[in-house]
Amino acid sequence: MKCLNCGNSITNNLKIKEIFLFKKIIPDYICQLCRSQLIPLKNKNNCLRCYKPNVSGICSDCQIWEQKYQIINCHQALFEYNQFIHSYFKLYKRYGDVLLAKLFFKDIMSWSKQNQFDVVTYIPSSQSHQRLRGFDPVLELYKDIFDLQLLLVKVDADKPQAQKDRQERLQTPQTFSALPEINRLSKNQSILILDDIYTTGRTLMYAHDIFWESGFKNISTFSLSS
Ligand SMILES: [Zn+2]
Ligand SMILES: [Zn+2]
Structure with a gap:
């Protein structure tokens, strides 16, 4: 191989x-x-909420989520965001090399076997992005590993999260709405929401909020990198 x-x-x-x-x-x-060239995040004094490395207890971003938005973050990720991961996502997302979706198959699969959830969903691309790129990068990353359900719709934003600075990211308004399928799920089920990269947590926290407002209480999130 x-x-x-x-x-x-x-x-x-x-x-x-x-x-x-x-x-x-x-x-x-x-x-x-x-x-x-990868830096695994596991056992690195991870933030108890978002899994960022070298934090004692809860990081400052997660304290904001708890105090300001009453969201108890429950996130895990596999690799630190470094130059290798940066180049990987550049090739995969910006240049659209869809074959790279499987590069971390083994790592994500191993994680999925150790962490069980009733419902697994993901952060979808907006329609315009998907048209532009020809595929949905988060879906492609996870579709052969999890039994994914599409439950969210992303509305077209002013500009992609990747092009925003830290303040702009945190101030992004809610960009998701729920699909009717959400209401057909039993509310006591555990939910896992998947994304590719976790930066401030803004994107996943909005997705989290949609499920919280729909009545779910057991919500976790996961990303390849953080
Ligand atoms: Zn944190
Ligand atoms: Zn290689």
Whole structure:
């Protein structure tokens, strides 16, 4: 198999456990060299709410979510946002290389096996973005791993979150509305909302708010990077 990012060969060093227990092997699409450039977030004194590294307790952004909006953030992510992740999303989203959707398949799949939810949904692109790019990047990232339900609609914003500075991001007005399917779900179910990158949390908190206002109380969020 070749690395989707750089084209190098991937050597699958099977662990003894995997060979003898006939454990189902999750395919990997990223080589060791590329993987060595990733910084996993796990066990890094993570913020108890948003999983950002090197925080003792709750970070200042999450304190704002709690005090100002009464939202108890419950977020997890896999990798620190660094140069590698930045370049990855540039190729994947800006240049539209849809094949890169599978680069982190193994990591996301492993996480999904350890974290169970009744309903899994995602942050959709706005219609105009989807038309422009030809695919929905968050959907493509997760569709082969989770049984996804489309429950939100994103209205076209003034400009993409990626082009905004920190203040503009925090001040973005609500950009989602609920699809009627939300009301057909039982409110005691646990919900997981997926996004690609978590920055201030503004986008996911609005999505969170839609579910909260619809009567759900057990809401978690996840992103590849934070
Ligand atoms: Zn590689
Ligand atoms: Zn936080």
